[in-house]
Amino acid sequence: MTEIKATNVVWHHGHVERGGREKLLGQKGCTIWLTGLPSSGKSTVGFSLEHLLVQQGRMAYVLDGDNIRHGLNKNLGFSAEDRAENIRRIGEVAKLFADAGIITITSFVSPYRADRDLVRKLHEEAKPALPFIEVYIDTPVNVCEERDPKGLYKKARAGEIKNFTGVDDPYEAPLKPELVLKTAEKSLEDCVAELASYLQKQGFLPA
Amino acid sequence: MTEIKATNVVWHHGHVERGGREKLLGQKGCTIWLTGLPSSGKSTVGFSLEHLLVQQGRMAYVLDGDNIRHGLNKNLGFSAEDRAENIRRIGEVAKLFADAGIITITSFVSPYRADRDLVRKLHEEAKPALPFIEVYIDTPVNVCEERDPKGLYKKARAGEIKNFTGVDDPYEAPLKPELVLKTAEKSLEDCVAELASYLQKQGFLPA
Numbered sequence: 001m002t003e004i005k006a007t008n009v010v011w012h013h014g015h016v017e018r019g020g021r022e023k024l025l026g027q028k029g030c031t032i033w034l035t036g037l038p039s040s041g042k043s044t045v046g047f048s049l050e051h052l053l054v055q056q057g058r059m060a061y062v063l064d065g066d067n068i069r070h071g072l073n074k075n076l077g078f079s080a081e082d083r084a085e086n087i088r089r090i091g092e093v094a095k096l097f098a099d100a101g102i103i104t105i106t107s108f109v110s111p112y113r114a115d116r117d118l119v120r121k122l123h124e125e126a127k128p129a130l131p132f133i134e135v136y137i138d139t140p141v142n143v144c145e146e147r148d149p150k151g152l153y154k155k156a157r158a159g160e161i162k163n164f165t166g167v168d169d170p171y172e173a174p175l176k177p178e179l180v181l182k183t184a185e186k187s188l189e190d191c192v193a194e195l196a197s198y199l200q201k202q203g204f205l206p207a
Numbered sequence: 208m209t210e211i212k213a214t215n216v217v218w219h220h221g222h223v224e225r226g227g228r229e230k231l232l233g234q235k236g237c238t239i240w241l242t243g244l245p246s247s248g249k250s251t252v253g254f255s256l257e258h259l260l261v262q263q264g265r266m267a268y269v270l271d272g273d274n275i276r277h278g279l280n281k282n283l284g285f286s287a288e289d290r291a292e293n294i295r296r297i298g299e300v301a302k303l304f305a306d307a308g309i310i311t312i313t314s315f316v317s318p319y320r321a322d323r324d325l326v327r328k329l330h331e332e333a334k335p336a337l338p339f340i341e342v343y344i345d346t347p348v349n350v351c352e353e354r355d356p357k358g359l360y361k362k363a364r365a366g367e368i369k370n371f372t373g374v375d376d377p378y379e380a381p382l383k384p385e386l387v388l389k390t391a392e393k394s395l396e397d398c399v400a401e402l403a404s405y406l407q408k409q410g411f412l413p414a
Contacts, residue, residue, distance in 0.1 A: 015254055015257075015258070016254075016257050016258055016267075021268075024261060024264060047223075050222075051222070054223045054227055054228060054231060057231060059228065059232070059266070059307075059308075061303075061307045067303060067306070071299045071302065071303070072296060072300065072303070089296075092278045093279065093300055093303065096268075096270070096274060096278070096279070096300065097307070099274070100266075100268045100304070100309065101266075102307065122278075
């Protein structure tokens with residue numbers, strides 16, 4: 001055994017409670033879990049929200065493919081097992097960030113209900129429980145496919161990419177998301193404002 | 208493919224640069240990597256530093272066995288492969304926290320040089336590079352063994368725990384750590400003050 005966590009318990013004193021950091025930051029830590037089809041607009045919404053919050057002096061941080069798939073999860077592939085582990089690890093990291101008092105925004109397709117529900121459970125089981133805000137970026141597949149900035153739908157339709165969510169792999173929409181954002185019907189600004197307003201009403205941000 | 212990071216790149220705009228968050232927090236993100244034998248005092252030093260910093264209005268967060276081994280790394284055991292993966296994942300998470308502008312403190316035995324060097328490399332390769340501060344908690348094994356708050360050395364000596372660092376598994380001391388703290392020769396307050404002073408001199412904290 002390299003690391004035996006129990007050795008730590010007796011020794012250290014002066015733990016900083018979550019509330020201490022939250023008071024410092026003037027906000028409450030939470031995880032905003034964006035889910036939706038490829039090209040549905042998750043990252044656009046996520047990064048715009050982050051930008052808005054940081055401009056307002058709030059601590060927000062986005063976890064997305066860029067900083068996760070190339071780092072923590074670079075040893076995971078796309079098997080069913082690895083996909084589940086991908087989301088589990090992201091969920092655990094989001095939980096750590098939320099525990100640190102940060103408005104944590106995750107931007108991943110995360111197509112399966114079971115995986116997202118597991119992450120919700122992780123947050124609920126934290127002591128004290130951490131807020132988990134599931135946000136369904138509800139953009140019709142035809143709109144996503146028209147956007148298709150990297151031509152991935154095209155490749156999937158041509159059979160060059162297999163198991164592509166929305167083409168030949170299912171997307172399981174959330175049954176009870178905290179928020180639904182229809183990016184095809186609303187402007188980006190309105191979507192982001194709705195999210196920010198939700199955070200304020202829930203008391204995660206100062207009024 | 209569930210998640211194709213490249214889809215994100217074209218779409219989102221308004222990324223928050225690391226400097227934006229650092230300006231907000233009035234500090235610079237970095238990883239303080241505490242390494243040393245079991246019961247050497249890593250967590251005591253780490254949590255005391257966190258406490259001091261948060262009291263001073265700084266954002267600090269400790270990653271340790273409590274929040275990692277029971278969460279992100281709960282699916283890892285103690286094989287050579289799993290030990291390396293344990294440290295790699297912690298290193299990647301520390302890198303994310305440091306990128307968010309946080310004074311990130313990790314408290315793990317992390318006995319092998321190769322594992323720690325990999326984490327250092329991860330930080331150096333970040334764009335821009337992230338500061339990695341290796342701190343050797345240099346406590347003689349006999350002192351650790353006297354402390355032994357959970358009786359783990361005793362169990363290891365009795366053969367009840369196998370491959371216990373410091374007893375029947377090697378600890379590879381850092382060759383060029385940024386800081387060495389001798390907890391058997393100095394008070395806890397002095398050790399923590401030395402660390403805080405180092406952070407200030409390096410410009411991670413305001414003077």
